[in-house]
Amino acid sequence: MASGGLLVAGASFTVFRGLHWGLQLLPTPESVRDRWMWQNIFVSLIHSLLSGTGALVGLWLFPQMVADPIHDHPPWARVLVAVSVGYFVADGVDMLWNQTLAQAWDLLCHHLAVVSCLSTAVVSGHFVGFSMVSLLLELNSICLHVRKLLLLSHKASSLAFRVSSWATLTTLALFRLLPLGWMSLWLFREYNQVSLPLVILCGIGLVTVGSMSISLGIRILIKDVLQSRPYPFILIHKETQQTKSSEPVSRNSSTLSLNCGEVFSSVSPQRGGAGKR
Template identity: 75%
Template sequence: MEPSGLLVTGASFAAFRGLHWGLQLLPTPGPAAQNRWKWRNICASLVHSLLSGAGALLGLSLYPQMAADPINGHPPWALVLVAVSVGYFLADGADMLWNQTLGQAWELLCHHLVVVSCLSIAVLSGQFVGFSVVSLLLELNSACLHLRKLLLLSHQAPSLAFSVTSWATLATLALFRLVPLGWMSLWLFREHHQVPFSLVVLGGTGLVIVGVMSITLGIRILVNDVLQSRPHSPIPGHKETRRTRTCCDGEPVTRNNFTVSLKY
């Protein structure tokens, strides 16, 4: 067991809970006023994604041994990075439970439970830290996802900023989410003899869950932000109507288009 990892996790939990509280003191943009808690929660998540995602990318660039030996090849600061993320996911889960019903938050809570279970192995044992740092590359895509949600909450869709963010989200989803997930799955399959069977099951289950959620999310964003936003040629005899469409995040987007029913 790594006492320093547990200490960093506790400090990270306290820091992100403090950030959740501190954001309440800041003004919320007018269009997002009816979703103040969601705005604050996503802002805190954006801070974590930028810190952990950038830290993982920089760390793997400076210390590629973490990918060559994901079990034991890591510098001390890598464990700190993983422990900070564990503290964040615990703090975010507590924030959701405090402000939402279980029915509203169950999907993200399941995601957080899987992530915390996997990352905690590195924090408690001091092993598989490199593997965990590779998994934090996913946060680079999460940063784009959080920014996209903030634009939706502030009613900035459609706009140039929203379009750029959508394309960046799809690009980083492929590069920093699907590629690392594929690499981790392949490594776990090839090196399963070096990993306890219980960890193979836990890690494999986590990769499948996050992988399915990532592909589903990518398809939703592609359909809503790209395919549904393409201009349509008016059909003679049909009158164009103004409608409000609900995107995959549940935020209304008003556009001039034909009435289409979209469900998930």
């Protein structure tokens, strides 16, 4: 079964790299300036839709994976975890191919931690249920990726962006912080069932993803909620003794004119992948 899982991961890597290359042949929205970033995030959205919904449905249909996250799992759950391993490797390769190490180091650290934990489950056949719980984080990544695509398309003042921001914060609490908290608590309580190297590996992964998730939520809360304005234009009426005039005042552009570097830093992980987890 270990070889079968590795074959699935390899096939997944090939498919997602093919998507990266294939999207280069297709047009992107005219308002998008960074084509690579937009294409990378679009591929990440596809993975999040697949893995996030798959994990949610799988845990709903087979709750034994939560009761016994080490041993009890159906075969298809291991396949889904292997698909995610292939995606994260493909996304890491895509970032290294199109960005400098200084630009991508934080997400590469995130991907390395995730791949290390998920591939352990694929190879050993244990902790697949634990890995399935971790894939619930991709439900939040769906909202993250939609939000980032809107930012890259210069739609930060749209209703769709405001909805995606609130959806991102809500799912971050429900499907990112809660699963991370459950996994941390389970590892703390059941550490005697896990070998010391695996405890260390899982602990590093949880700390890495957890700290990035908290930082991510704070940045989105500040940028999208606390610094936002309800309307793009406000009419201010000035009255004088002779005349009454109305002047349109534009919304503060500092909250909307996010350059690609700011977009990247404000939405990791999975800018293209993390949150890109």
